[in-house]
Amino acid sequence: MRSSAIGTVLSAAVLCVTPVMVRAQTTLAQKLGYPATAKLLIVHADDIGVSRSQNVASEKGFASGAVTSGSVMVPCPWFPDFAAYYREHPGLDVGIHITLTAEWDYYKWGGVSPAGEIPSLLDEYGHFYPTAEAAAQHAVPAEVEKEVRAQIQRAIALGIKPSHLDTHMGTILVTPQLAPIYLKLGKEFGLPLLLPREWLQTVPADQRDALAAQYVLLDGLYMIEAADSTKTWPLRYEEMIAQMGPGLNELIVHLALDDTEMQAVTVNHPDFGAAWRQRDLDFVTSPAFKQMLKAHDITLVSWGQIRDLMRRP
């Protein structure tokens, strides 16, 4: 094809944009090759890299086939260990769990950037602040952008091909002055973002349509949030799965072993503690979880499928 012909095709494509938009929208599910009203679900392992225990359990989650995506905390002590595992399992669907907080009592980390370059993100010991609120209160946006870009680049340098970006404790997404950095870095690296459709309600009304047109949004985001008894764990998950509707859903799980290390990481925190994470691991690797997904006609997908769709010419 001559270059002038390519120009003609491109012009025709541009001219076609309006009529195509008027037609019934092709759903994300259809673009991914599924029926228009498919209930898509990403089963997502959070906090990979925080500890050896979290790595071992998350690897089990991936190996069981139940977990379709996960994300890594690049500044944490056990990130290089998981990166080594990833290099031996390059098909894993792994994104960057943007980390700007260090929430445990005695187990801490700071940034990937030199401390002198991100002073607003660090406490007197060079550790991140423990809560999203404290981080948001101190954070200078330019330093956040530098640190987050450094986390993504560090992961890439250690061999990871990120499938998406998401956010530890929500910090970069729920802080209005930081969210634009998250959106910008998604574009810069060509990566989809964890962005719940509900989040649109927090931005000015006149920006919502443009954002909805530019970003893939999650129609449903599910996670066990408060401590509950072991007995009701599968029941609570079944309630969530029953609620999932057509479109893109994500179920966040936190997988770790209830061992010496993880008990000490999460000391004083039964919520999201070691026993909690072991229950999550036991549940997602159980036949009951598979049966629930099947019974509710859930289609498992990964962030990588969405990234690849975004990058299609």
Place this chain on the structure above:
Amino acid sequence: MRSSAIGTVLSAAVLCVTPVMVRAQTTLAQKLGYPATAKLLIVHADDIGVSRSQNVASEKGFASGAVTSGSVMVPCPWFPDFAAYYREHPGLDVGIHITLTAEWDYYKWGGVSPAGEIPSLLDEYGHFYPTAEAAAQHAVPAEVEKEVRAQIQRAIALGIKPSHLDTHMGTILVTPQLAPIYLKLGKEFGLPLLLPREWLQTVPADQRDALAAQYVLLDGLYMIEAADSTKTWPLRYEEMIAQMGPGLNELIVHLALDDTEMQAVTVNHPDFGAAWRQRDLDFVTSPAFKQMLKAHDITLVSWGQIRDLMRRP
């Protein structure tokens, strides 16, 4: 007593120096209240803070009474966890394991100082170099001094009253351009140092007497150094104990559990690996170790006793 009388006493003391030095020297053992030729032994747990596993096992070592001293790696991820334990057990004898290297394959740490202030100590990822040789090759002494002082101050800030200084992988002691920093910081903080008498042979001959007069030296330093079978572990330790002579001896042990975490910390390194450290723990907490010490007439002491002796007016 009037001040002039104090002056007289001090003058008399100064005048007495020469005759006292000519008499048979009071041994360190006597100064500590033991017979002149007592075989003193510090049983020392190295590498505390490197992992949760190391902390748990070292705490067991202290609790068993077999370990008399230990030292902490302040830049490591699990140092704050051990510091919290120490604050609940303030009688523990704990020094600073000056750390300028990060030797494991996938489990890394950098300095306590902001990375921008100690660039000569860090690799491209902000981690210490893996060997004493690589650290020595890159290290700018002023940056070493800044980082080591920061490690000591961080430990003190987290509540530790250090009993001594020693050195991870020997870096600061075996590197001629760094050893003066070690000696200087011992004086500055009023702390005894791990200094084997043999080390004197590495300094110019005309400095040896002055150093021997100023510092408490170890007459014997013992450690299992090369991989050996489980069967011979107690035998090897018995050989060492049998060799110990009068004066100050130190036996360095590395205590950890042979668990998921420690196996991954020490992956690819059977020497000083997880199983090795579990064997050390099993040995030092065994009745056999106590019996050997008794059979060879060993007197257990701690670094804190030597520190307190140094600080006596």
